[in-house]
Amino acid sequence: NPTALKDQTRDTWGWIWLEQVAQDVRQGFRLLLRNRAFTFVAVFTLALGIAGTATLWSIFDGAYLHFGETKQVNRSVVLTQRLKDRSELARFSPPEYFDISSLKRYQAFDGFYALRGSPATLSKNTAREEDPQHVHVIHVTANIFTLFGIGAATGRVFSEAEDRPGTPEVAVLTYRLWIAHFGRDPKVIGTVMNLDGEPYTIIGVMPRRSQHWGAD
Numbered sequence: 466n467p468t469a470l471k472d473q474t475r476d477t478w479g480w481i482w483l484e485q486v487a488q489d490v491r492q493g494f495r496l497l498l499r500n501r502a503f504t505f506v507a508v509f510t511l512a513l514g515i516a517g518t519a520t521l522w523s524i525f526d527g528a529y530l531h532f533g534e535t536k537q538v539n540r541s542v543v544l545t546q547r548l549k550d551r552s553e554l555a556r557f558s559p560p561e562y563f564d565i566s567s568l569k570r571y572q573a574f575d576g577f578y579a580l581r582g583s584p585a586t587l588s589k590n591t592a593r594e595e596d597p598q599h600v601h602v603i604h605v606t607a608n609i610f611t612l613f614g615i616g617a618a619t620g621r622v623f624s625e626a627e628d629r630p631g632t633p634e635v636a637v638l639t640y641r642l643w644i645a646h647f648g649r650d651p652k653v654i655g656t657v658m659n660l661d662g663e664p665y666t667i668i669g670v671m672p673r674r675s676q677h678w679g680a681d
Contacts, residue, residue, distance in 0.1 A: 534674040537575075537614040544577075578609040582678060587646065588659040598646055602660060603680035613677075619643075620654040620669030636665040640673045642681045 497504040544565070545554040557565070559579070566577040585602045607623035616622060617637065627635055636658070638647070647653045657664045 534672065535614040537612060538677070540575075541613070576608060576612050578606045578612055580605045580609070580678060582680070585660045587681075589646075589656075596646075600642065600646075600660075600681035601679050603678050615672065615675055617669035618672045619651065620667070622669055634663060634665045635668045636660070637669045637671060638667060639671050639676045639681055641676060643670045 497507075544557070546557060546561075547553075548555050557579075562577070562579045565571065571577075581604045583602055583604070585600055587598045587600045589596055605623075607625050607628040610616065610622040618640065620637075622637055623635065626632065638653070643649060643653065653667050654669065655666065657666050659665075
């Protein structure tokens with residue numbers, strides 16, 4: 466039967482599935498328009514679920530997957546060591562850091578930076594303790610900014626010359642501390658602040674999202 470053969474060929478090689486989908490969609494819309502109260506509740510519930518899922522995902526992505534503002538920051542890893550006679554992790558000493566950073570077998574890494582965190586008391590005036598505030602200070606090697614691919618929003622970041630012993634103490638502020646303690650003063654660059662009795666010259670302010678390791 467030529468007619469039956471045409472129908473079978475059309476069902477096999479044609480776009481009958483697309484026509485069926487279109488029919489199902491039209492039928493679904495007719496049913497939704499017939500009961501508009503149910504449609505409103507269903508659409509509102511679906512939108513609320515999608516919005517909540519998107520919010521949770523953005524928080525998880527920003528906090529754990531892409532926590533930094535650049536790709537280099539998200540590729541950063543922490544190296545620790547475990548001694549044979551101890552169960553807890555141990556820090557690297559400065560000589561160990563220099564040995565590791567100079568070894569050629571670690572060329573799989575773009576580079577190494579060192580950091581050490583400590584609390585401190587900040588005061589604007591170096592002569593007397595005015596407006597003291599407890600802050601979290603991170604001592605870092607100057608190459609951390611190059612490895613992270615970030616720069617200062619105002620002023621500049623550390624230079625290699627300032628990485629050497631005996632050079633004047635300099636500091637870079639986070640955007641949050643710049644607003645909270647210095648009132649977003651654009652003239653803060655070049656001023657001297659007091660950290661635990663030691664004068665530090667402010668040379669830069671980081672961008673808004675740059676607040677790594679809980680530093681101020």
